[in-house]
Amino acid sequence: MDASGLVSLDWWYPSSGGALVAYGLSRGGDERSTLQVIDVATGAAVDAPIPHTQRARVAWVPDGFYYTMHPAPGTVPPGDEQYHRRIRYHRLGAEPATEPLVFGEGRPTEEMLSVDTAPSGRWWLLPAPRRWVPHDAAPPHPTVGRAPRPG
Numbered sequence: 001m002d003a004s005g006l007v008s009l010d011w012w013y014p015s016s017g018g019a020l021v022a023y024g025l026s027r028g029g030d031e032r033s034t035l036q037v038i039d040v041a042t043g044a045a046v047d048a049p050i051p052h053t054q055r056a057r058v059a060w061v062p063d064g065f066y067y068t069m070h071p072a073p074g075t076v077p078p079g080d081e082q083y084h085r086r087i088r089y090h091r092l093g094a095e096p097a098t099e100p101l102v103f104g105e106g107r108p109t110e111e112m113l114s115v116d117t118a119p120s121g122r123w124w125l126l127p128a129p130r131r132w133v134p135h136d137a138a139p140p141h142p143t144v145g146r147a148p149r150p151g
Contacts, residue, residue: 002027006027006028006029007025007026007027008025008026008027008029008031009023009024009025010023010024010025010026010031010033010054010055011023011024011033011055011056012024013057013058013059013060013065014040015060015065016060016119018040019039019040019041020037020038020039020040020046020060020092021037021038021040022035022036022037022058022060022065022067023035023036023037023038024036024053024054024056026054031054031055032052032054033053033054033055033056034049034050034051034052034053035049035050035051035053035056035058035067035069036049036050037092046092047090047092047093047094047096048095048096049096050067050069050090050096051072052069052070052071052072052081053067053068053069053070054070054082055068056068056069057114057115057116059115059116059117059124060117060119060121061117061120061121062120062121063091063092063121064089064090064091064092064094065089065090066087066088066089066090066102066115066117066124067087067088067089067090067115068085068086068087068113068114068115069085069086069087069088070082070083070084070085070086071084071086080109083109083110084104084109085104085111085112085113086101086103086104086105086107086113087101087102087103087104087113087115087126088100088101088102089102103115103126107128108130110130111128111129111130112128112129112130113126113127113128114126114127114128
């Protein structure tokens with residue numbers, strides 16, 4: 001993949017049928033992924049790479065996918081490139097530069113938008129937490145029959 005060994009696979013999302021995989025690669029440990037799509041059967045790239053997709057979420061629908069992305073450097077104040085996360089839609093075969101913004105404009109800059117879809121593409125879920133929040137989870141206690149309270 002890279003003779004220098006400085007490329008990282010940051011994340012991946014297979015399509016619902018498994019024929020395609022969207023994945024993010026970054027270089028030199030910067031974790032600033034570029035989204036790429038590969039045809040699993042042929043190993044061929046599908047469409048042009050999509051930059052600024054660090055920590056991306058990809059949600060497949062029958063003719064493409066929704067994905068999260070960050071702004072390009074220079075389009076927001078320096079240091080804000082890690083914020084302003086938005087959701088776009090990529091139709092397979094379309095030019096990424098022309099993709100519509102489908103959610104996030106005017107939202108608080110610190111929201112960590114995400115996207116999930118039903119396999120049919122009919123429904124979607126758009127979580128929008130404003131900060132990292134720790135969550136405790138515990139299985140039910142076998143003798144009491146209810147979850148113990150986190151410490």
